[in-house]
Amino acid sequence: MATSKDYGLGEFQFPRGWFMIAGAGEVTSTPTPMRYFGQDLVAYRGESGTAYVVEAYCPxxxxHLAKNTTSYIVRDNEQVQGESIRxxxxxxxxxxxxxxxxxxxxKFVPKAAALKTFPVIERAGIIWMWHDPEGLEPEWDLPDFGNHYGEPGWVEWKIDYMGDLNCHGIEIVDNMADFGHFVPIHGAKDFTYFANEFTDHIVHQYYSAGHRTLTASEGDQLVLDTWYEGPGFLQSEMAGEYDSFIMIANTPIDDGITRAWHALMVNVNDGSKPITDGERELAAAYQEASRAAFAQDVEIWQNKRACLNPLAIPNDGPYGKVRTWYRQFYNPRDQAPTIRQRSNGLVVTHDTRPGSQAA
Ligand code: FES
Ligand SMILES: [Fe+2]
Structure with missing residues (x-):
């Protein structure tokens, strides 16, 4: 297992950003123990239904606020009262x-009697938490996931848990620049375009290629816009016979150990009529195909040794820039502008579109 320090990422062990910590259904009015960012945490819902995350240990x-079954407070159902936890x-x-x-x-309540709390947002069926090594308020908003979740015509995603990987998050984010793995791992063929664009806390991957099985007919192209907003999760808009939207999350449990999830939602009709059972089955098959494709990356990550310095060649894509970009989240916020200056911009790894220079 390699740590953030081994990768030379910066001052902090754990990065700044929004992170998935659970599917919405996993957080209930019974406090649940969790471990992320090398800390024991507890998540619970107040009586209003709002989800909260606090440190696990009482001051x-x-x-431990959640690891108990025998106290009379637990037996009498007094653990959550209103929005409070006991x-x-x-x-x-x-x-x-x-x-x-x-x-x-x-009657005396000491001022020092306080639990650490964390900003939490429930969105698109997922509980998200802002982690910040400097303890500051969120630096950017949690995105709206294409605004598709719950929209007419879109089948909502279910959450695929992909495992707790003995692999640092940087190796997962490397995938953004990894041009060379698409043919062997994902069955791509006939690439016409592959590029990355870095803009402050966001990195995009623009992808256009055929696929051995996923495209309907010979010569069709899969067109994907895939991006990270911060270090913790990927979003991807996929245009095709049915439009779909992918989310892949990676959240550090301990330094060098990462939990991963996958989810996909599909636009099955124009929203003017209710979704049929057949359309739900189609969306489930789409999600399963995408999960299986991501599982091919996961199998590599589960079994590889740490790659502290890629033996990179120019056609690999800009690993170096992805790793530079990633460092902004491991260093104080006031250093981020300098780090961003070194990665911002467009890098085209492959372009054989008609009219391009290489064509
Ligand atoms: S240890 Fe929590 S109330 Fe005493
Ligand atoms: Fe991949």
């Missing part, structure tokens, strides 16, 4: 701002 004497040990209760708002046996 009073260190009890510790199973002595019953101190903490509000969604983290501050202790009740000690059952004392």
């Amino acid at each position: 009073h004497m260190g009890a 510790c199973p040990f002595h019953g101190w209760r903490f509000g969604p701002d983290g501050a202790c708002n009740e000690v059952p046996y004392s």
